[in-house]
Amino acid sequence: MINTxxxxxxxxxxxxxxxxxxxxxxxxxxxxxxxxxxxxRCDACREVCPVGAISARPLAIDLGKCVFCGDCARECPxxxxxxxxxxxxxxxxxDYLVVDGAKNAExxxxxxxxxxxxxKRLFGASFKLRQVSAAGCNGCEWELNAxxxxxxxxxxxxxxxxxxxxxxxGILITGPISExxxxxxxxxxxxxxxxxxxxxxxxxxxxxxxxxxxxxxxREFLDKHHIDLYIPGCPVHPLTxxxxxxxxxxx
Amino acid sequence: MKWIYTxxxxxxxxxxxxxxxxxxxxxxxxGRCREGRxxxxxxxxxxxxxxxxxxVLADDEANRLYISSGAMGRERRYQxxxxxxxxxxxxxxxxxxxxxxxPEGHPWLKGVRYGHDRADxxxxxxxxPFFTMxxxxxxxxxxxxxxxxxxxxxxFRFMCQGEDVHHLEIQLGYQHRGVERLMVERxxxxxxxxxxxxxxxxxxxxxxxxxxxxxxxxxxxxxxxAQAIRAIAxxxxxxxxxxxDLGAIANDVAYLLGNAVFGVTRTLVINxxxxxxxxxxxxxxxxxxxxxxxxxxxxxxEFKEKLTKVSRDVELxxxxxxxxxxxxSRLDHTGTVDFEAATKMGLVGPAGRASGVSLxxxxxxxxxxxxxxxxxxxxxxxxxxxxxxxMRYIExxxxxxxxxxxxxxxxxxxxxxxxxxxxPSDSLVVSMTEGWRGExxxxxxxxxxxxIVRYKIKDPSLQNWYGLAYALRGNxxxxxxxxxKSFNLSYCGNDx
Ligand code: SF4
Ligand code: SF4
Numbered sequence: 001m002i003n004t005x006x007x008x009x010x011x012x013x014x015x016x017x018x019x020x021x022x023x024x025x026x027x028x029x030x031x032x033x034x035x036x037x038x039x040x041r042c043d044a045c046r047e048v049c050p051v052g053a054i055s056a057r058p059l060a061i062d063l064g065k066c067v068f069c070g071d072c073a074r075e076c077p078x079x080x081x082x083x084x085x086x087x088x089x090x091x092x093x094x095d096y097l098v099v100d101g102a103k104n105a106e107x108x109x110x111x112x113x114x115x116x117x118x119x120k121r122l123f124g125a126s127f128k129l130r131q132v133s134a135a136g137c138n139g140c141e142w143e144l145n146a147x148x149x150x151x152x153x154x155x156x157x158x159x160x161x162x163x164x165x166x167x168x169x170g171i172l173i174t175g176p177i178s179e180x181x182x183x184x185x186x187x188x189x190x191x192x193x194x195x196x197x198x199x200x201x202x203x204x205x206x207x208x209x210x211x212x213x214x215x216x217x218x219r220e221f222l223d224k225h226h227i228d229l230y231i232p233g234c235p236v237h238p239l240t241x242x243x244x245x246x247x248x249x250x251x
Numbered sequence: 252m253k254w255i256y257t258x259x260x261x262x263x264x265x266x267x268x269x270x271x272x273x274x275x276x277x278x279x280x281x282g283r284c285r286e287g288r289x290x291x292x293x294x295x296x297x298x299x300x301x302x303x304x305x306x307v308l309a310d311d312e313a314n315r316l317y318i319s320s321g322a323m324g325r326e327r328r329y330q331x332x333x334x335x336x337x338x339x340x341x342x343x344x345x346x347x348x349x350x351x352x353x354p355e356g357h358p359w360l361k362g363v364r365y366g367h368d369r370a371d372x373x374x375x376x377x378x379x380p381f382f383t384m385x386x387x388x389x390x391x392x393x394x395x396x397x398x399x400x401x402x403x404x405x406x407f408r409f410m411c412q413g414e415d416v417h418h419l420e421i422q423l424g425y426q427h428r429g430v431e432r433l434m435v436e437r438x439x440x441x442x443x444x445x446x447x448x449x450x451x452x453x454x455x456x457x458x459x460x461x462x463x464x465x466x467x468x469x470x471x472x473x474x475x476x477a478q479a480i481r482a483i484a485x486x487x488x489x490x491x492x493x494x495x496d497l498g499a500i501a502n503d504v505a506y507l508l509g510n511a512v513f514g515v516t517r518t519l520v521i522n523x524x525x526x527x528x529x530x531x532x533x534x535x536x537x538x539x540x541x542x543x544x545x546x547x548x549x550x551x552x553e554f555k556e557k558l559t560k561v562s563r564d565v566e567l568x569x570x571x572x573x574x575x576x577x578x579x580s581r582l583d584h585t586g587t588v589d590f591e592a593a594t595k596m597g598l599v600g601p602a603g604r605a606s607g608v609s610l611x612x613x614x615x616x617x618x619x620x621x622x623x624x625x626x627x628x629x630x631x632x633x634x635x636x637x638x639x640x641x642m643r644y645i646e647x648x649x650x651x652x653x654x655x656x657x658x659x660x661x662x663x664x665x666x667x668x669x670x671x672x673x674x675p676s677d678s679l680v681v682s683m684t685e686g687w688r689g690e691x692x693x694x695x696x697x698x699x700x701x702x703i704v705r706y707k708i709k710d711p712s713l714q715n716w717y718g719l720a721y722a723l724r725g726n727x728x729x730x731x732x733x734x735x736k737s738f739n740l741s742y743c744g745n746d747x
Binding site for chain 2: 003006007008010011014024025026027028029031033042049050051067068070071074079083130131132133134135136137138139140141142143144145151159161163164165175176178179180181184188209210211214215216217234235237247
């Protein structure tokens with residue numbers, strides 16, 4: 001008992017008091033700053049990028065493909081690509097994830113998540129998700145679990161991962177969707193009662209990530225169903241997830 | 252000469268690898284395994300219309316690896332090795348699934364991962380006939396592939412008699428992404444990124460195995476400093492996951508304080524890794540030729556300060572948890588795998604060491620900086636959930652001590668990333684690291700033009716999954732989560 005009290009005292013309060021204001025320290029790689037005007041067109045970044053996330057004219061990075069490895073920033077001799085620590089990069093639009101120099105952090109954030117009245121009305125106070133790992137490498141899965149730990153504690157906002165799709169308001173997918181997992185993903189979706197949302201977390205889910213184009217994948221699910229929210233990262237950072245979900249819920 | 256001997260990360264020319272008939276190779280393997288060698292790799296490589304089979308055996312005491320090969324005739328079958336050397340069971344299953352060549356007399360040729368490039372597409376996950384059991388009190392419980400928590404998918408079938416599990420059959424393959432094939436097709440563009448994603452909880456372990464393999468092939472010795480930084484990251488990874496798993500185990504015995512405290516402590520470790528690499532999992536750190544991030548004096552100070560706290564908190568929490576009667580009563584004698592069974596199945600890593608299997612790549616086949624700072628192997632005997640948990644506790648402390656030692660004596664040679672040479676033609680290298688789950692093996696084979704033509708990966712999970720199934724026999728079904736967490740195996744690592 002004495003020991004238990006000692007441990008409790010030693011730990012103190014661990015929750016991040018205001019997750020909306022929390023910052024991640026450098027050298028975390030969040031929203032990239034892309035400055036095409038400095039670019040000397042040497043193509044070093046594009047040659048080194050493992051996922052083809054960079055387009056040349058204008059110079060832009062697709063956060064849905066990017067695995068945030070930082071290799072491009074290191075290779076660029078002109079420093080036209082740098083990574084900021086800004087982590088609120090989730091968006092309701094796939095096209096919006098392509099960032100060029102025109103958007104700084106505030107501008108990015110202001111248009112990233114389209115607030116929908118109906119989502120706020122239905123899920124604003126309580127949002128339960130069934131997570132389906134469809135060949136996710138366990139990086140994104142660890143981070144999603146972390147969202148519920150004493151630090152990030154998303155349970156205090158009414159957000160929770162539930163055991164059954166039948167208890168869920170939506171499906172949150174990680175991984176590039178393997179052929180072998182495609183039927184189970186479809187089943188989980190079918191078992192979720194309407195109205196429901198679909199969320200993609202991690203570059204694997206959004207674009208296939210480093211596995212894009214592999215013959216072992218089957219991404220038909222994404223053609224069939226509407227995607228409501230994209231959360232980039234490799235893996236997704238818990239603060240990106242929690243803040244993305246909160247904004248999406250209209251909070 | 253029937254075998255060529257080499258060491259971890261020392262390439263050999265394909266022409267120097269002895270070749271014999273499959274029957275001879277089998278006899279050789281059986282003979283050497285009787286003498287105490289054990290299999291670390293066994294895979295086929297198409298050779299015209301037939302197949303060349305490569306076998307890599309380890310002599311752990313002599314720090315040596317032995318390689319030999321067999322030429323598969325047109326018969327496409329051979330006498331299975333498993334009945335004589337049981338550790339081969341999963342390797343032969345995998346070999347059969349990949350190549351369609353039948354190891355005759357193998358007790359159980361179930362698919363390992365149902366890969367998209369498997370030899371026989373008639374064999375599907377849906378049509379696989381599970382074991383069944385009959386009797387009055389017999390019932391089956393099936394869970395997965397989608398589980399209750401946020402975890403990777405797999406299918407588990409419990410065959411129970413009353414509350415007791417008579418047998419657990421595990422079906423994997425849902426996570427198959429075709430990694431080995433992608434490695435061959437894209438290694439020069441995204442090899443290291445793929446390696447980091449083989450199992451996202453073992454970023455440093457697999458990335459190090461891959462980078463070591465490429466560097467060894469290209470005959471480059473990276474700087475000592477880069478080696479030390481990799482090893483520090485590898486031990487951070489080990490400590491972080493072990494701490495997280497102790498939290499999960501605490502959760503499963505409803506010891507919520509343990510769950511909370513270990514959870515928070517793990518966060519501290521991975522956030523410290525972020526302060527160096529920009530990623531909580533160390534992604535972006537290991538690169539072919541070295542590491543992408545350097546330790547500044549501030550980093551050294553911060554690592555020491557944070558790890559001092561981690562060490563203290565783990566100890567305080569660990570001592571309390573492992574003394575608590577209500578915790579111990581759930582961990583003791585649960586999910587026991589004895590030494591003999593563990594050896595036969597070929598368990599590796601902490602799960603093996605908890606059953607007395609004294610294997611650790613850092614000591615047996617040291618790589619990188621471990622060649623100068625070998626790790627002292629620790630084992631336990633009881634082989635139950637307690638041993639697998641307590642082993643982790645011991646290893647956390649060991650890892651932190653190792654990191655302190657490295658931080659105090661960080662070599663200051665350069666460069667951080669050494670340039671690589673062109674890969675040699677027709678060569679094979681075996682690269683082994685000790686990830687937190689145990690022995691990771693990457694084998695890379697180059698072809699005539701010096702390009703990688705075959706890339707074989709073995710995550711420790713491949714062998715240990717069967718250990719989990721075995722551990723559950725005779726235990727209550729409610730003990731499954733506990734057994735499962737004590738192993739914490741990788742689905743992706745198995746399915747590739
Ligand atoms: S950080 Fe993103 S854009 Fe840059 S090289 Fe890596 S994956 Fe490509
Ligand atoms: S996005 Fe990255 S961390 Fe997430 S599942 Fe894919 S490879 Fe793993």
